[in-house]
Amino acid sequence: MSPPPSGPPLPFAKGFAASAVAACGAEALTLPLDMAKVRLQLQKTGGPGGAPKYRGLLGTVATVAREEGAAALWRGLVPALHRQVVYGGLRIGLYEPVKAAIGGDGLGSKIAAGLATGGLAIAVASPTDLVKVRMQTDGVGAARRYPSALGAYGAIVRTEGVRALWTGLGPNIGRNAVSVFLFSFFSRGFVRARPLVVSLKSPSPFLHTLSLPPPPPRPGNQRRGAGLLRRMQVRPDGRGRARRLHPHPPGRRAGRRLLCGLLRLARRRRQEPYDG
Secondary structure (H helix, E strand, O other), X not given: OOOOOOOOOOOHHHHHHHHHHHHHHHHHHHHHHHHXXXXXXXXXXXXXXOOOOOOHHHHHHHHHHHHHOXXXXXXXXXXXXXXXXXXXXXXXXXXXXXXXXXXXXXXXXXXXXXXXXXXXXXXXXXXXXHHHHHHHOOOOOXXXXXXXXXXXXXXXXXHHOHHHHHOOHHHHHHHHXXXXXXXXXXXXXXXHHOOEEOXXXXXXXXXXXXXXXXXXXXXXXXXXXXXXXXXXXXXXXXXXXXXXXXXXXXXXXXXXXXXXXXXXXXXXXXXXXXXX
């Protein structure tokens, strides 16, 4: 069965509005899961402090709700909605116009359009992502510093400078690049024609050994499978992004941060980047 024909692409304004509304609805429903992800990523493991405080998705959600109240699971909702309006609206709203400007409907055009629109959207929305992560970890083990989203923007600019709002931009762009490539590659009918046997130069052994039977030719199944694969591949980068967005103690130089990070990385388990 072939997929139903799609109509002409929406104008930019309608595409932006539809993407922003859909992204904001999904963000409001899934923000507690994102809170658990951030807490797990920023938690120090394997140290002399004993057992980790947060264990697993449900355990982290339960711990946060018990110690800080159920409302704390939605801490950072306002900057999260800011991010989805800007990032989701620009990335999806600009995709079809940019792909049409590049020309063609091939895989290369889709990847190029996705990289261009995703990179632009991330560059614009990066401050909102920073404030979201800061507010999600605000008050953990210390007094709260950010009473509101707008107050957080102002406090970061006053104490750390305007450039600090774009901390973690590099990992964000890298995460988007991997996501766009994997989604475009696997959703292009590749899994429809043959069993999924992937052989890519990747640090993950998962893609080297994956062999799945061919699913029925349904675009929805392809997109869900592509989404799962790209999320698994970008998980280590997401952990690094959260660590970059979390404020470091003052006075630590860049070289010392790099050396300490390499030493910690050498002692950690190989699967630890997939925490959260």
